[in-house]
Amino acid sequence: MPHAVPEPDDFICFAIYSAGHAFNRLYKPLLESIGLTYPQYLVMIALWARNDQTVGDLGETLLLESSTLTPLLKRLEKSGLLSRSRDPEDERQVRVRLTRKGAGMRTKARDFPSCVKAATGFSNEALRRLRNDILSMRSAVLQAAD
Amino acid sequence: MPHAVPEPDDFICFAIYSAGHAFNRLYKPLLESIGLTYPQYLVMIALWARNDQTVGDLGETLLLESSTLTPLLKRLEKSGLLSRSRDPEDERQVRVRLTRKGAGMRTKARDFPSCVKAATGFSNEALRRLRNDILSMRSAVLQAAD
């Protein structure tokens, strides 16, 4: 075998990197219909699952830094989807809460996951296993990264 | 079952999105040692596999737009790793070629993939299957995205 030079598609990290972009493109028209970007949508998902979180909570869930979240949350606040306010118990923390408008947006986004699942062409069972594999790889990689 | 509200980790797209960030964090210290960012490293991989590509070729391989590649390639050119020049046969195209320095960098990056594979904690066989699943999902999603 004469010295196979690897291509991008040979790398698991590139597969994930490029698949992420593919999902982004798929979501974009759906999300534009409700005026969100993909990372903003993730914040909304986190808040729909559990309202009233600190910036740090959201960062832990979404694996993002405050330097990413703060400007993003300000844009969502400006859109009227959530409120940001210092916690009186601990003034260092900022509590993020859905507004009525932000909570109501959940129904508009209800069908997006099934649209996207259909687009993958994978069965629910195959998707579940693939997701679990990716999450456990993520854990291992994050563990190794520090 | 009382109305399960999905969390970010329940979404295959978030699993991929966050796993991508995890790989980025793992690669960062490795790549800093040779002065590259992760997307720059991908361009170098593409050129190590096949030298002398157009911007469009690279975009097709890496699934990136010229609006992303042009500034990135200019930075790599400024670093002395590649050259950019209009194709005399077709002046619309820009041919991207490795310099001696850029070609020589391949040996410095030779061990990165095995470092990263070790960090995932997956066997070669499991990684290969996971990669293929992700690539086929990427194809399906890209197909659906247009």
Added chain:
DNA sequence: ACCATTTACATCGCACGCGATTGAATCGCG
């Protein structure tokens, strides 16, 4: 009570990433 340390968020600079647009070169159809 004091002050060093830690924690939590914000700010800044830089590098993606893409849609929309531009401008130049080429193509293609009559």
Added chain:
DNA sequence: CGCGATTCAATCGCGTGCGATGTAAATGGT
């Protein structure tokens, strides 16, 4: 041959994403 359509890269604006740094609040050991 002529000229509108197409192709290819570059530019611009906006939104991430993060490391480094700043700042204010809380903590903890003495």
